[in-house]
Amino acid sequence: MVKTMTIGSGSTKDLLSGKQTKAQAKLIQKFVSGEFPIRNSYSSPIDALRTGAILEDRYLLILPDNYYPQYKSVCKEMNVLTCRIDFGLVEKGNIIDFDELKTCNFSDYMAFEELKIEGADLLTYVKKHFKNNYNQVQHQLLCSGLDSANLVFLAVYSYEDEINYNRDIKENEYIKIRVPRDEDVISKIKERAEIFQTIKDYYSLKIK
Numbered sequence: 001m002v003k004t005m006t007i008g009s010g011s012t013k014d015l016l017s018g019k020q021t022k023a024q025a026k027l028i029q030k031f032v033s034g035e036f037p038i039r040n041s042y043s044s045p046i047d048a049l050r051t052g053a054i055l056e057d058r059y060l061l062i063l064p065d066n067y068y069p070q071y072k073s074v075c076k077e078m079n080v081l082t083c084r085i086d087f088g089l090v091e092k093g094n095i096i097d098f099d100e101l102k103t104c105n106f107s108d109y110m111a112f113e114e115l116k117i118e119g120a121d122l123l124t125y126v127k128k129h130f131k132n133n134y135n136q137v138q139h140q141l142l143c144s145g146l147d148s149a150n151l152v153f154l155a156v157y158s159y160e161d162e163i164n165y166n167r168d169i170k171e172n173e174y175i176k177i178r179v180p181r182d183e184d185v186i187s188k189i190k191e192r193a194e195i196f197q198t199i200k201d202y203y204s205l206k207i208k
Contacts (some may be wrong), residue, residue, distance in 0.1 A: 004034055007193055009083035009139040010041060013132045015192050031196060047159040051102045054164040055154060056086060059101055062169055066090055071098065073143040080167040083143040083180040099150045099176070100137050101151040102130075109155035112175040122177045124150065148180045 007015055007027070017023040030037075041053035060069055071088030073095060089097040115125055127134050130151075133187035137151050154174040158164065 002200060003202050004036055005031055005080060005196070005203065006082045007031070007080055007196055009085075009143070011202050012136045012139040012189065014043075016135060016188060034200070040197050048103070050161065051156055051164055052101075054161060054166070055169070056101055057158070057205065058164070058167050058169050059099075059152075059154060059174075060087060061143050063087055063099070064089075067099070067199055072093060073140070075143040076145065077142075078193055078197050079150065080200045081143055081189070081193055083140045085144065086141055088144075095146070097149060098140065098144065099152050100133075100140060101152045101154060103134055103156045106155055106157060109153060109173075109175070111184050112153055116175065122175070123179065126177055126179070134179065135185055135189075137179045138182050139189055141179075141181045142186050142189060146181070148178055151177045151179050153177070 011027055011030075014023040014027040014089060024146075037176050041049045042048045044053075056069065063191070067087045067089050069087055071085040073085060085095070086101045087099040088095045089099075112122065112125075115122060120201065127198045130153075139150060141147070141149060152174055154169065157167075
């Protein structure tokens with residue numbers, strides 16, 4: 001059961017939700033379930049999940065060879081916190097940077113483009129309108145120990161699998177936003193993770 005006692009970055013939204021919410025209750029149930037969730041996004045009936053998985057593979061093709069997909073990192077301060085980073089830049093066995101990819105519909109992508117043309121602060125826009133994505137990256141920065149990383153928004157033109165499997169992603173089809181470490185958010189993540197760490201530590205004790 002202890003092996004499954006982790007809070008991944010995909011659960012950051014639930015971790016930071018109110019303590020009396022259904023999301024928090026569901027997270028606790030999953031945490032102590034002793035079961036590893038089995039997911040296959042490529043065959044998901046949910047278009048957004050399936051398309052996201054396919055386009056992650058296409059995005060990897062435009063990255064240098066030293067980017068590794070689904071790079072796993074465990075927080076040194078609290079080993080209950082873990083993450084899988086979409087694309088980790090690795091040198092000499094250590095992660096030095098990463099890209100976290102989010103697919104978005106064309107209208108959302110064009111909003112980014114318009115703001116970019118206007119010279120607006122894209123990071124401020126993300127913190128307000130894509131707060132969950134921003135907080136997830138903070139979780140990943142905590143686990144990886146990095147000071148900043150890229151949050152990448154990729155435009156989705158179609159939910160047809162065949163089209164996406166053959167898509168060649170161009171530079172003007174994604175927006176890359178540099179996200180610095182936010183100690184306020186990170187402190188909140190660690191505060192909320194304390195109870196989960198305590199439970200994990202308790203069940204990790206070996207009784208002689």
